[in-house]
Amino acid sequence: MMNRLDTVKRGEAVARPASIAVNDLTVTYPNGFTAVRDASFELGPGSICALVGVNGSGKSTVFKAIMGFVTPTAGQVRLCGLPVEKAISQNIVAYVPQSEDVDWNFPVLVEDVVMMGRYGHMNFLRIPSKKDRLKVDEALERVNMSAYRKRQIGELSGGQKKRVFLARALAQEGRIILLDEPFTGIDVTTETAIINLLRDLREAGHLMLVSTHNLGSVPDFCDQVVLLNRTVLAAGPTASTFTQENLERTFGGVLRNFELGGHALHEDDDARRINVITDDERPLVFYGVKSRKKKNAKKQDAKKKTAKNQDADQ
């Protein structure tokens, strides 16, 4: 009886379309620090949303509130229309943590880690069923890590570790996936692979919230953005929200924003400018370098301008 009720409840949760609703969220920590005040945004199914803001802007607090790690001082968070605690207990939310929090010397194999994603679906003795093993196989296959399943987790490269965590979230079958800085410390190939996987998940109706420093890749794969600085400054579709103006408001003086144009850039009178906006990493910008394919297409003087020089100019 208990069991049947349980499956009915779970079935209901899967049927609900993924959504995150944050209403007037305020979080004040016991030491009196208010990390987030009156933050509100709403997200629906089939979406990848970037959570963007400087360090200390409250990104991780918003994540913690969504995961139920902190209790809102005011306001509320609802996931798929349910209170956070209920959503967590129904495995609606899967979390892909930053790699630094994990003990890499722990004696667990890759497949053991992915199996942890199934724990919420098992009974209290956590004995894996055939279905659990199948889901683990599938998840490993999807992130292309099947060949590494018998490796100890610490033997992997940074990108491989990230993929294992992603597989664990896939095995958990959450409709909502939270990714905390998924692109730090990984190679471009892995980044592309992860982005492609996220796009597939979006097609399947999942909702992903990604906190990231990688401003450059946001328009590339995120259809929604939430700009944060101790509250929500702007939220909405990337095309209309991820604008230069909004980013300047979000990052204040912290952002590196430099313009290249006019005679600093070229010798003709082209009025167009190059705008480079970056968060904490210094981009290296080459301009006017001859194209590798057509070597003689541009005979103009090649001018190199690194962002670092420009930065020093300002």
Place this chain on the structure above:
Amino acid sequence: MSALLAELAVPFTYDYMWKAMWVSALVGAVCAFLSCYLMLKGWSLMGDALGHSIVPGVAGAYIIGAPFAAGAFFAGILAALGMAFVKQHSRLREDATIGLVFTTLFALGLLMASLHPTSVSIQTIVLGNILAIADEDALQVVIIAAASFVVLAFIWKDLMVTFFDETYARGIGLKTRTLKLVFFTLLSACTVAALQTVGACLVIALVVTPGATAYLLTDRFNRLLVIAVAIGTVTSFVGAYLSFFLNGATGGIIVTLQTLIFLAAFYLAPKHGVLAARRKARVARDRALAESKSASVAEAA
């Protein structure tokens, strides 16, 4: 030949030896179980601190004729409160706080024991005396160890996730704070039990060595548990058995056996042992040499 066998079988003819061997094995098993978590978290010295801190409680319990486990429990709480108090009201580091509090309590225990030499034996508390354990004490040890083992059998996977990746554990709805509290309660309880078999000074070995040895032998947590518990059980059983012939302290023999197994694993472990590491280095060097040789041959050609 048969005379030798008869000689070796002598311990099994005494009830007190049976009791000592089985109680030791049970305590060794559950301490080994806990050691798998403790050594991975870098909390090994916590076991030492606990083992010493409960001494005054045990001494006090013997003086007034109360169950020793109750006294140990009381002293354990006193130690935790003492550490919290010193930490809050000073800027000492955690290790200094722990060192300060547990040595103070240990000294207090020794003092109490030396003031009441008839009701408490210092030697029993510090070195253990499982061969002469009273029936009611043995019963307490068995209840503590068996109950701890049952609890661990139910929560070992949840504890594993919690200790590996606490954030994720909370994310899948595990009550990580409760789990950690349960773990420390079990650790304290088993420290109390181990006091009877190996004594306050060697408790730390039982809650570190088996896990550390198994860690050198496997990369899977379930195997780690099986290996550690096997080591803990067998060494404790055999240690108690051998102490009949050697007339030595049971604790010393158990811990020596565990250390011998650790040393064997340290050198001979197939993947993480010293010899394996040397072999790996040699293979890598040979390969590099062969490559540079073939490269120079190719160049010459």
